[in-house]
Amino acid sequence: MSTISTKDPQGSECAGCNDELYAQIDNVIDLYKGKEGSLIQILHLAQEINGFLPEELQRHIASALDMPFSEVSGVVTFYSFFSTKPRGKYTVRVCMGTACYVRGGKKIVEGLIDKLGVDIGETTEDGLFTLEIARCIGACGLAPAMMIDDIVFKQVNVNTLGSILGEYRKG
Ligand code: FES
Numbered sequence: 001m002s003t004i005s006t007k008d009p010q011g012s013e014c015a016g017c018n019d020e021l022y023a024q025i026d027n028v029i030d031l032y033k034g035k036e037g038s039l040i041q042i043l044h045l046a047q048e049i050n051g052f053l054p055e056e057l058q059r060h061i062a063s064a065l066d067m068p069f070s071e072v073s074g075v076v077t078f079y080s081f082f083s084t085k086p087r088g089k090y091t092v093r094v095c096m097g098t099a100c101y102v103r104g105g106k107k108i109v110e111g112l113i114d115k116l117g118v119d120i121g122e123t124t125e126d127g128l129f130t131l132e133i134a135r136c137i138g139a140c141g142l143a144p145a146m147m148i149d150d151i152v153f154k155q156v157n158v159n160t161l162g163s164i165l166g167e168y169r170k171g
Helices: 019-032 038-050 055-064 069-078 098-102 105-116 158-170
Strands: 090-095 129-134 146-148 151-153
Touching: 019 038, 019 055, 038 055, 038 069, 055 069, 090 105, 098 105, 105 129, 105 158
Parallel strands: 090 129
Antiparallel strands: 090 146, 146 151
């Protein structure tokens, strides 16, 4: 069993660390350490547990796996499904595949940037929405399309964005 530490490598208390979350992540590390492809698997599960992968958590994982921090951060940076910032409760993905782009996908992105007040890749201040771009999401015949988590919205237009987001804001 590896030692659970909420201290950074310099020994100072790490702000925002949560002992219980780190204990869960250490269990994951113990489970996968030494196995092939363990780093990606551990990062996946750590993100599931913590919601995102801040630098202090990446350092913790690097130290527990006896590997350089640069190797861990390199993997986190390379794969778009890893996030180093807190994510919103809902992920809004606008399709910018060819069919959606041709049928106004760019206007949908601009409309969402305007309505959410964030840029692509950012999360709204209330923590509700993270805005992202997707490639084809399999609804080309009814483009432009977007997704909120697993729900696909087809033939979206800028005028309907407010009511779609409103439903999620209501919870
Ligand atoms: S290109 Fe957008 S759903 Fe296929």
